[in-house]
Amino acid sequence: MRGMSPVVQVIARLLAGLLFLFGTYIVMHGHLTPGGGFAGGVLVAAAFILMSLAFGSVEHTERNSYTLSSVVESLGGVLFVCLALAGYVAVAYFFQNAATYGTGTPLKLISGGMILPANIAIGIKVGAGLFAVFLALGASRFVMKD
């Protein structure tokens, strides 16, 4: 994939950091404000996609980033299942909030118990997954040949 003009590259470099930050914010505050793991994860992925569109890449790095993102995606999935299982094992029910303090307090980040870690897991999974989809669709032909 070829890169784009320096103007785009500079702006993209500026924006990507912000996007990433904003994405992380939305992931973290999913239980307090609109948004959550999926919406934030999409933003995180958008940051990566923006970078790779702007700067381009060679097949070698694409392959690496594809492998990496699919591994991270799986890890996110595993993490999420583990969190859900934590409720199953520690309390009683699958998906039960294993570390809750009462019913939670509005606008307090860590009062949601397991919701925050779950959102983070989803954010990781969605971010990495979307980026992998992007690579698979747009970037190269190698993915299916693996």
Added chain:
Amino acid sequence: MDARFVPLFVIIPLASAFLIPLFAKLWQRSADLIANAVGAVLAGLSVYGALSLFTGSQVLVYRLGGWHPSLGITLAYDHLTALVVLAVNIVGLCALLFAVRYLDHYTGRWKFYALFMLILVGLNGVSVTGDMFNLFVFTEIAAVSSYALVAFGTDFDELEAGFKYMVIGEIGGAAILLAIALLYAKASTLNMAVVSQVMAGFGRTPLFWLIVAMFLVGFAIKMAMVPFHAWLPDAHPSAPAPVSALLSGVFIKVLGVYAMSRVMFNVFGLSRANAAGFFNLLIGFGVLSIVAGGLLAYAQKDYKRLLAYSSISQIGYILIGLGIGNYWGIVGALFHILAHALGKGLLFLTAGSVEHATGTRDLDRLSGLEKRMPATAWSYLLGSLSLAGVPPFAGFFSKFFIIVGALSADMYWLAILAALFSTVTLGYLVKVANRAFFARRDREPTAAREAPAVMVVAMLGLLVLTIVLGVGFKPVVDRLVGPAANVLLQGLGYAQGILGM
């Protein structure tokens, strides 16, 4: 069985679907191991669950996240669920076992297993869920994974079939989603038990029937009822054989038949007494499926395509069994779900074995394989006899019960048709046996060798189960299929079991 085991049917394959890619990065063959271990665990669990329901008759209710039914998602495990889950996981295990050597032809082994696990997640999830939207989500998980697996070979046919399957299948998904939206607008809840209580007080207005019709469109597409069937004869033959076995064996029945009957009987409370029109419609389209599927199967020259059309025809039998709507009809339909899952799974595995050995599934190019591949040949023959309804195999009893049901409901023509098309079934299935396995022509396929031991074990496993289900039909009918039919027949009584009233 403790209710805590219920979510395991979803958790285990889901977790393994994420784990398989991770471990496969480290060691390629670990995918085989994990997948088969998971398949075995699931099969064991489903057998254990079914056996534990043998003794009691209670419904196991599991509240996801500990939420009350009207708020959270509940999982329910009753006899009907147990039956479907049993079929799914047994066929799944055999298909996975078969896949170990079958996948030698393909690259991307771990992708196959991960997707396969996701299909299992979807099928098990649809079976155990007690929530409408959850049903949709699991349907889509299974469906999307199956689209990908149909196109797994990424050659001309596979891609075409995959795309067509996806387009038609997604129309079905959209119809289900629309129906759920309408249902939510009416009932303001999505828990099946609560919905059914709300619907009980809701008149048979056009809106009610619109919701029913939209659900029916969605499920009809998933189960490939004629005229919604066009995708199936493309998709099922194009998938790798283990996937074909799973798709034809259980996929269409869980996403289509099971989901439809659960929603129509237990959520909407339809029964022959209060909605004869709906049941006659099932019978009408069932007959259409039997006839069109059977005739089309007769005209095929492709091994797997013939089997795929046969699945359409057999779905028709299940539909008329449900449409008859009395105890024996439903028992027949549910027994046929089991019998057809085992039998058709077996036949698709033999197709895979033949394709593995000879590289073709064109019946004109195959002949006399019985000499080289006796296990495959005889598994095929006995499996096809089971499907056609020859005792002592399982298929006999399902057709028998369906005919009993039809005759007790005074539907003579239906019984005659069912018996007549059993002969057509016999005809087209034996056609394959004759052409591929038993004909002695000069053109013997070269280099055909009996399938590797693992594949033979998978086929024989299904064959033995078919015979066991036929000979030992008594406990299965008494303890599992009969109570499952009662679950459907009790209609809205389902809600009481879930809500614990």
Added chain:
Amino acid sequence: MIPYFACILLVLIGLYAVVTKRNIVRIIIGFSLVEYAINLFFALVGFKREGIPPIITELGQSRSNFVDPLPQALVLTAIVIGLATTALMLALAMRIYEKYRTFDITEIRRLRG
């Protein structure tokens, strides 16, 4: 009522595209239309006149005039599923183009009978 009819119209437009368009990509676009129309419909189901967003911003806040949050959550899930299907469809479309060198669905007819 108008938004509901708009949804229906949107669904019909999407289905029209699916049935009549020959280009695979347009078919996929038609699908996205159908999906979003249904999602929109679903979200509208939870709408409440004079309602406020279902987010608790301070303790002791009255919850009586929240719009129904459940459809929104469900729509989000449906969007995720839609994303997956669209991505898969596009991937298939790409592979089909590689093999058949065409996007015309009426020319992709090897499987018949």
Added chain:
Amino acid sequence: MHTFVLMLLVPLAAGLLAYSVNRLRNEFSFIGAIVALYYAVRVFIQSRHAEVSYELARVAGIPVALRADAMSGFILLCVAGFAVLILLFSLRYMRDREGARGFFFFVMLGLACSNGVLLAANLLVMLFFWGALLVVLYGLLLPGREGSEKVAAKALVIVGLSDFAMMLGIVLVAVRYGWIDMVPSAPMPLQEPVAIAGYLLIAAGALAKAGSMPLHSWIPAAAETAPASVMAYIPASLDKLLGIYLLTRLSVNIFDITSNLAIRNTLMVVGVVTILGAVMMALVQKRIMKLLSFHAVSQVGYMVLGIGTGIPVGIAGGLFHMLNHSVYKAGLFLSAGSVEMWGKTDEIDELGGLAGRMPVTFLSFLIAAMAIAGVPPLNGFVSKWMVYQGVIELAREGNKLYPVFLVAAMLGSVLTLASFLKLIHSMFLGQRPAALARTREAGFAMWLPPVVLAAVCIIFGVFAQIPLQGFVYPSLPFFVEPIGTWQPVLATLLMLASLGIGLLVYLFGTARRTTAVRTFVGGEMIADDEESRVTGTAFYTPVKHLPILDELLKYGERGAFDIYNWLTGALRAIGLISRQVVDRVLTALFESAGAVVRLAGRGLSYIQNGSLPLYAAWVFIGATMFLLLLALR
């Protein structure tokens, strides 16, 4: 374990063992059959006076039980006996054939399933085992000559069709009257439409199994490819026994056939048509197996006729004929099998003069052939005689059709004799073709079974009271009173005496020694006998050149006005007609049904043309139909 269960399991286990340990398959299957025979004898003795029953389980109100009474005991005995004899024959006969391994397994499986059919206490259990015999049928017909798989498929589909019809009938009756025992306390009258429809459907299954017209066509087809032992086992003994067993049960025990005249007449018409149609087709056959197979069909007609009379002696005759037929037809197939094996062919034209080479086979074949033709004092005569008595008895009820039935049945007998004369002449008498010069008698295991069967033919004929009193009469719920005067023993003595006198006359009287004369053509002596050999099929060749008016005189010289030639000509013509018309029509019916299915499938597959928009359109059409049918009613 109960004897009944063992009777099901022992043959099955022996078959499985024989299949898996192929080296010991003869031993295993033979031992299994012997054990089954032992149990059959035990059950026979136990059940002679009182019914024995054993309930296995009860499924949702349907009892799954086994039982045995005098009739099932007697047929169990026959089935096991035939299995032993045929296995004995097959030890050598099947040794070098392909598919032998499967053959032994399927014979044992067939034994187990027929035991199940005969022991079944109600129609459902019977249906289970009955249907399972389809597997045996297909498995046994598969090995054989070229094209055997097509024959097997044909048999499977025809018998399968009738089995599904039977399933329908059983369920129909069961839904109306409950799960019917094989022997209810009193037979039900055949008056209600449901009962009649059920009876006809179940009888269709029984008749197809027995091989009655119009569902017979799989038997001659099987004869073209299947080995002789398979023919002797399946169409000749097993299926006849089971089919007629079921028909008798159905007509006597479950329903009361006497209560419906129309059904009796239908059955008798079926019987007569079967007798005549099949025997005429047998006349024109050129291969032994096929000829015999048409007789296997023809003889079913007598049993159906006998049962159809509804007269006690007729029914007893039908049942006895079933037993006799199995005996002599199995004997015929087995000895024909020996001839085929050692003569390397079963084309009648290529055989001849084997009497000297294979005397034992010849004798057993001769006796069995005389028995099937109904020559007194053999067993075939006795049972036919009883059937005739039943038909004549119809007169007392005022049935106007009885002379037709009687004449047709007797004519059938005559034609049977004619065709067997031809067969015996062309196989065993006449000149021996050079290719058969080195033929020799079959080994012990191969000649023993036909000899035993031939001996049984004689014993059952001469001392007919033994099987009648021992087997047939106890099986029937009514008292059978023979009306005619037929003293088999006395008649036999008279016949033997006259035969003896004839022999004396032949030896010392007018008979001269035949002199062989060399053949001359145009003064040249023909060196090779082979060229002047007259074959058996030439028996009827004069008829081929039957008169056209201007050549009348010429043909008159050759004996065209001889009544014998006229007769044989007429027979041959009828045979040809029945072959051309009846057989063709039936075949065409079956084939056109297949063709309709195939064409409809082709037509439908044109709509399945791979066009995605079309598929989507179907979906919308279907959805619209749902909406119309459900929402907008």
